[in-house]
Structure formats: C-alpha cells, structure tokens
Amino acid sequence: MSKNILVLTGSPRKGGNSDKLADAFIAGAQQAGHTTVKYTTGDKNIKGCIDCQACFKKGTACSIPDDFSELAPLLEQADMIVFATPLYWFSFPAQLKASIDKFYSFLIGKRTLKIKECALLVTGGVEDETKFDGIVTSYKIIAEFQNWKDSGVIIVPGLHDKDDILKTDGLQRGEAFGKNIL
Ligand SMILES: Cc1cc2nc3c(=O)[nH]c(=O)nc-3n(C[C@H](O)[C@H](O)[C@H](O)COP(=O)(O)O)c2cc1C
Numbered sequence: 001m002s003k004n005i006l007v008l009t010g011s012p013r014k015g016g017n018s019d020k021l022a023d024a025f026i027a028g029a030q031q032a033g034h035t036t037v038k039y040t041t042g043d044k045n046i047k048g049c050i051d052c053q054a055c056f057k058k059g060t061a062c063s064i065p066d067d068f069s070e071l072a073p074l075l076e077q078a079d080m081i082v083f084a085t086p087l088y089w090f091s092f093p094a095q096l097k098a099s100i101d102k103f104y105s106f107l108i109g110k111r112t113l114k115i116k117e118c119a120l121l122v123t124g125g126v127e128d129e130t131k132f133d134g135i136v137t138s139y140k141i142i143a144e145f146q147n148w149k150d151s152g153v154i155i156v157p158g159l160h161d162k163d164d165i166l167k168t169d170g171l172q173r174g175e176a177f178g179k180n181i182l
Contacts, residue, residue, distance in 0.1 A: 004035050004077055005035065005037070005079065005081075005082060006077075007039065008039050008085075009038065010042060011086045012042035017164060024174035025084065025119075028181075032178065032182075037077075041099045042093070044067040045067050046067050046068050046098045046099050051104075055104070055105035055106075056105060061111075062102055072102075076114070080151070081115050082118065087125070090134040090135065116149060118146075118148040119150070119153070120135070122135055122154070123159045124159065125157075125160050126158070154170070154173055156168055
C-alpha cells in the first residue's frame with residue numbers, strides 16, 4: 001500500500017549528514033512507491049509551546065502564529081512520520097523538539113492524526129552507540145504514547161564534518177530501509 005510519508009529533519013546544516021540520510025531514505029521509499037514530503041524544521045520559525053491550551057480554538061493548530069501552521073496540515077495528511085536528525089546534547093535539536101512539542105495541539109484540540117507508524121534516523125559525533133540511548137528512548141516512548149508502530153531506528157555514529165556520512169554505509173542503510181517500508 002502506498003503511504004504518505006512525512007520526513008521531519010532536524011539539522012540546520014543543509015546537505016549535512018542527517019539531511020543526506022533523509023534523502024537516501026526518501027529515495028528508497030519513493031522506489032517502493034510511497035509519496036514523501038520532507039519538512040526541514042531547521043529552516044523554520046517554530047517556537048516552543050507555551051501551554052496556553054488555545055490549540056485549534058482560533059482556527060489554527062497553534063494560537064501563536066509561526067511556521068507550525070504549515071506543518072500541522074502535513075501531519076494531518078501523513079500515514080508515517082520519520083525523524084531524520086543529528087544528535088544534539090544526546091537528544092533532539094531545539095528546532096525539531098519545538099515542532100514535536102507542538103504535536104500537543106492535536107491532543108488539546110482533540111484532533112486525531114492518522115499516522116500509524118514512525119522511524120528515527122539519527123547521526124552523531126560519538127562512536128559509542130549507547131550514547132544515542134537518550135534520543136532513542138525518547139523517540140520510542142513518544143511512539144508508544146502516540147500508538148505509532150516503531151518501524152525502526154538507524155543510528156550512524158562517528159560523524160563530525162558535513163560529508164562524513166559518505167565514508168560509512170549509512171546512506172546505503174537509509175535507502176534500503178526506505179525501500180523496505182511496506
Ligand atoms: C549543537 C550541537 C550539539 C551536538 N551534540 C552532540 C551530542 O550530544 N552527541 C554527539 O555525539 N554529537 C553531537 N553533535 C555532533 C552532531 O550530532 C554530528 O556532527 C551530526 O552528524 C551532525 O549532523 P548534520 O551534519 O546533519 O548536522 C552536536 C553538534 C552540534 C552542532
């Protein structure tokens with residue numbers, strides 16, 4: 001079945017490691033017949049949630065006008081969500097985290113998302129994959145809370161410079177993962 005896959009990227013570095021990993025995944029998913037939308041949170045102006053509880057009460061998902069108004073409809077159209085991100089302080093980068101925080105509007109606004117599954121693609125500087133435990137655990141608990149099936153996690157460690165991922169098998173793994181989305 002063809003899916004509508006929303007890929008939320010977290011890096012402000014265009015063409016960097018996680019951006020390339022996102023593109024490899026997208027190439028694979030498109031070969032498998034899926035539709036993909038890439039949304040680069042690092043380019044956007046999405047502020048943190050202020051818990052005003054006014055979600056969807058003024059016609060928009062968030063009462064504070066920012067770029068979440070363009071992300072919210074993409075979330076509503078998606079069957080699958082993929083987080084493609086660098087590891088920042090062993091967690092999500094602020095821009096991506098602010099976007100995730102605003103998923104709260106769907107809870108408060110009682111709007112059901114049709115997203116059924118998710119994946120995490122993450123690159124980081126450290127070699128030791130256990131240092132990714134924070135972001136992976138956070139991702140998995142979010143998936144469980146949202147009732148999204150966790151379709152998989154790809155970790156590519158040991159990357160510092162923008163093109164370092166080209167020296168690894170990360171892009172091949174990302175593309176193969178995309179191709180295997182059913
Ligand atoms: C603000 C900042 C925080 C970072 N924090 C971590 C970290 O906690 N652990 C780590 O292994 N790498 C950390 N890194 C390195 C990046 O995760 C790594 O270089 C990643 O591959 C960058 O991905 P990108 O090229 O897509 O931006 C950090 C980089 C930046 C700029």
